[in-house]
Amino acid sequence: MPHLSPLRLTGARVLTCGQLVETPLTLADGVVADGPAREIDLSGYLVLPGIVDLHGDGFERHLAPRPTAPFDKRRALASAAAELAVNGVTTAWFAQSWSWEGGHRSGAATRDLLAALDAVRSSLLPDVRVQIRLETHVTADHPEVLATVARHGVDYVVFNNHLPEALDMARSAPVRFAQWAAQSGRSAEEMLAVVHAAEAVGPAVPAALARIAALLAACGVRLGSHDDNSGETRAFFRRIGAPICEFPTNEVAAMAARSAREPVLMGAPNVVRGGSQSGNIAAQTLIAAGLCDVLVSDYYYPALRQAAWTLVDAGLADLPAAWAMISTRPAEVAGLADRGRLMPGQRADLVVMNPTTREVEMTLCAGRVAHLSGEMARRMMGGGALQAAAE
Secondary structure (H helix, E strand, O other), X not given: OOOOOOEEEXXXXXXXXXXXXXXXXXXXXXXXXXXXXXXXXOOOOEEEEOEEEEEEOOOHHHHOOEOOEOOOHHHHHHHHHHHHHHOOEEEEEEEEEEOOOEOOEOHHHHHHHHHHHHHHHHHOOOEEEEEEEEEOOOHHHHHHHHHHHHHHOOOEEEEEOOHHHHHHHHHHOHHXXXXXXXXXXXXXXXXXXXXXXXXXXXXXXXXXXXXXXXXHHHOOOEEEEEOOOOHHHHHHHHHOOOOEEEOOOOHHHHHHHHHOOOOEEEEHHHHHHOOOOOOOOOHHHHHHOOOOOEEEOEOXXXXXXXXXXXXXXXXXXXXXXXXXXXXXXXXXXXXXXOOOOOOOOOEOOEEEEEOOOOEEEEEEEOOEEEEEOHHHHHHHHHOOHHHHHHO
């Protein structure tokens, strides 16, 4: 898909410099530009920076719509990228677990996903990357983790520990534990043995995490932790150089991150649904307390744009501030200075939204049309913009 020819969007309210203002926006050669160009009337619409999603595993449903029904990874990634575009997401990290759990959360599955993404990346319009969610107790895999990161250019790793959850499930919900084990092709007894083997390396984990964190940071990888449940946990990950705080489970952990000026990420589905599906703290509670910087898709890509409007409707933020939580701030956390704002020189990553229906009617990724629907499609075709791009 070629870049759109130089185009001047007029009549819309554009989110720029933290305000919605009616101002023209020129796009040329894949970036926001200055100067005259073919005009397209966007009166009645909002033009917003493209959404930057730092953590989402909704792509798993494209890889395996059912646990025992996997599909070709390259085709699945293309399908997932199309879903991103429909929802205004122009940059996304697919959160892939590297865990003792095995199956689709194994090291082999992570390597396969990265290889598939390498094969199709140039054909995807959204900028798709992989975040490795590294279980804390897979210390024997650390050499291969480092090799994989270097081989595929992985730029984001978060640490998480699901052992306590697994042990509790085995004790209190054995039927659910057996069902979970079956998804990895194991019996409950086999999975429990895997869990206990992982638990046994516990004394060596802190030092191993410090070593791999230093090596990853030296490669330019951004580091964080997932599901921090205390100030002590957050302090440990801070000490080893993992400042990004994903999904703190309570206000204490979020406050610990905020006191150290570390970014706090929460799930957009939590905002839209009014609470955590796993029983942890409500994201809106943290937002109201000023303890959340970024919203991520978690398991449902449409929730990002929906969450922005939920915050507006709840009176917790105006649209510029709410949208910044899914565009400007995540771009800053990721160190991407070329996106998240609609300013000259920035990538032409943007969303055109109908403020009445709150639907995304056009998504541009680096000046390329990734999604187009509704009245916007008629205006773009009527104005000759798509024909000019094809030429």
